[in-house]
Amino acid sequence: MAVCEVCGNDYYMSFDVVAAGVKHTFDSFECAIHRMAPTCEHCRCRIVGHGVESDGKFYCCAHCANSAGARGIADHVDKASHPGHLIAAGGGA
DSSP states (O other): OEEOTTTOOEETTOEEEEETTEEEEESSHHHHHHHHSOBOTTTOOBOOSOOEEETTEEESSHHHHHHTTOOSOOSOOOOSOOHHHHHHTTOOO
């Protein structure tokens, strides 16, 4: 058993994450995300997925990056409208 460095729980299913040569021990993915995931420079949420980076700053999405002044970042390059956008706008299926 090992003690989680975030919550202090001594758990038999704890796990280690090695990042930049430093070993971290957690009892859950929640604690690992709390300690390891970067924070969006714009909205301050934890970036659990890929996110985007511009000038050494991390953002959770293209919207946040563009809102903070980054340029040339897009969530997708498709020129066609996404079906979900049509539904949200009151059209489509």
